[in-house]
Amino acid sequence: MTSTQKNNDLPRLGFLGLGWIGQHRMQALRDEQACRLVAVADPSPDVRSRARELVPEAAVAATLDELLQHELDGLVIATPSALHAQQSLAALERGLAVFCQKPLARTAAENQAIIDAARKADRLLGCDLSYRHTEAMKRIRNAVVEGELGSIYAVDLVFHNAYGPDKSWARDPQLAGGGCAIDLGIHLVDLALWTLGFPEVTRVSSHLYAQGQPLQAGSTQVEDYAVAEFELATGAVVRMACSWNLPFGRDAAIEAHFHGTQGGAAMTNVNGSFYDFAAARFHGTERFPLADPPDAWGGRAVVDWARKLAAGARYDKSVETLVQVAGVLDRVYGR
Structure with missing residues (x-):
């Protein structure tokens, strides 16, 4: 050809x-x-x-x-x-x-x-x-699917962006659909459910804040800090926190931790990077690397x-x- x-x-x-x-x-x-x-x-x-x-x-x-x-x-x-x-x-x-x-x-x-x-x-x-396509998350999902971590009973997720969006539409709830939870949290929710095979979500609770003040449903402001917890039909619980402009001491914190009956695994960003991710499995206090940067995943x-x-x-x-x-x-x- x-x-x-x-x-x-x-x-x-x-x-x-x-x-x-x-x-x-x-x-x-x-x-x-x-x-x-x-x-x-x-x-x-x-x-x-x-x-x-x-x-x-x-x-x-x-x-x-x-x-x-x-x-x-x-x-x-x-x-x-x-x-x-x-x-x-x-x-x-x-x-x-x-x-x-x-x-x-x-x-x-x-x-x-x-x-x-x-x-x-x-x-x-x-x-x-796009985070599904990082080598770090692929390795973790494979470990979960293959049963290497046992039964997953808890997931902890964070995505803190020290900068936040610079476009005005992103801070208009009618245009964006929300603030940091839909902007950043969508990746976290997707990673948790995708890794676990999309089980039914039976309960969701959340707290949303704008500049440190709690927001009520229907607010004309978007949240810059959100925490949520949702329970799955499997019995597992997922906890999520995400933010824009949080004084966090680094550019970003992006992490997904999976805790199972036979061990744990986590994807973490490296040195506050938005682009570099590592993955590891855990057994007690031992750490076993799964993936390290560089990884052109974007x-x-x-x-x-x-x-x-x-x-x-x-x-x-x-x-x-x-x-x-x-x-x-x-x-x-x-x-």
Whole structure:
């Protein structure tokens, strides 16, 4: 097969939203030669100008409607959260596969509507729950699935970001769907349920704070600190804490600890890094390394989606677990 023939077999993709995340995911696809980049769109004239230099092979548009005029197989969405649902639905209704930044949508109901549309269109739908693709979490999940830790009875999760978002929409509950719990906690909830095989969640309790003050359900503020506890049908309990702008003495704390009857395991970020993760198993006071950095994991989710699309994949029901994750977050927010 010639290189031209191989390129023609790759999915034709459009990119909607070219902020930092959008550009990073786009570069990951280009580095892995996993797609043909046909068109990109962003409402900012400055971003569009840079895009013409970054991706000269692609057409540049200002809107989704303009983007959809091109012949595409799939769309990668990296826009503000409030837009995800309508943009995903528009693409699916045009018969395109979709890969969307997290959260796929703000509520379980919105998630369900998108998933229903993907099923009806029989198109591949993916969401950028990228921490699943770290080598550290893969090793821990394998240990849990293989029964090496025995029965998991407790999970402790943290994601503290010393900086928080710099976009105004991210601090508007109507636009973002919430604050740090939906922004950071979505990864934690997903990691816990994914690792444990998505058991039923039987009870959820939570406390949300903004600048140290408790928030009530329906507040017009978003939380910058959240703690939650949820019980599983297996009898296990999961505890979660996440925050923006917490005075924590380092850039970030990102950890997932799994405690079982035959031992424990944990993923932890290294030296406050947002990108470097280690994993280890524990037996009593002994520690057994499972994974250490470096590990270029950031673009693996979108590359995996693009490769499945290239192989002819259609609707994949595994995406339906997003509704359960969103449902837990709805209960964290009391909605």
